[in-house]
Amino acid sequence: MVKARNLLNGCIAGGLALLLAGCGERAPVNLLEKAQAPCPQVGVISDAADLTRFRAGGGSDLTALVVNAQVSGFQAKCDYTSRRDGLVVTLTPDFSAERGPAAAGPSLDIPYMVAVVDDSDRVLSRAEYSLRVNFPPNVAKVKSTGEELSITLTGGVAEAARRRVLVGFVLSPEELAANRRRGPR
Template sequence: MLVTLLTGCEGEDTTHTFAPACPKFDVPSPLADLITYDGKGLDAAHRLTSTHILAVQGDCRTGPKDEQKRPLTRVRLSLNLQLERGPAAKGDTVTIPYFVAILQDGQIVDKKIFTETVKLTPSLSVMQANTPLRFIDIPTGNNPQISPYSMEIGFQLNHDELTYNRTHLRAAQFQEHVQ
């Protein structure tokens, strides 16, 4: 009778796998704010919108295999944003360009650029929104419990916007939220 019970499990996979480790997320302070103006000045009266990255939520799962059949880690992430309508705002939407840079040993090995259009609530001057969940597959590495990568996330700014942020804004207080 014991032999019959043990042979019944023969074809079943009894291994348990854990989700691979997530890379560390960082939002560099100069890239955490996107302030747009109407082109007539850089004072409060000419501000269209201010958008701020408040948090990055994410988790990691076992992803597909790459072309060489190596394991990938699927990173799922979303940005929590605060949007402020400025005095010069006329439209009811704001387009937000942002990026996710994948780094290994401090060097950028890939960069994904996304654009979101967010509808502003007419009755609110300040609101929060979340970007859709994004999926980014990265190599798992030799030890799935330690990610060999990190990610930097921020707004895709032009040179003038980056200079403005560096000289006018205080440092953002980014909090990483990885599950």
């Protein structure tokens, strides 16, 4: 019994030694190389999530409606910058749009924006884009995807992760006031 136990202990010790020796032969692993980058908060500006645009001079009657659109969501992913001193946010916004009776053709250009704000809601950067929405014959409502955007946030990873990336429509003062009166949909 003692011989069997000594033999078993010897096998375990030998196997453990081989495992440890095998570990020492490998090159050191860079854990940061495979680390998941933190993402800043990405969201939709509630006051600019909807766009209800009427024909100029037509009032707010349904017959003067050009387009009714919503920011319906987004896809976002984050990675480190090449020097690992900031973050790169890749953002693709999604929209839905309904063509109104006053629309002048089968396609519309809808302006939207992406802003980066700090933790005090101060706008650090803002860029405007245009989404071309095409309506097939006899189709009034479509879903569209904006272009894939790459936003670089500098100033260190921790600071970049505290920022927020926000998507919304570019609105006139009247459209913004209407959204605030109506509230979120």
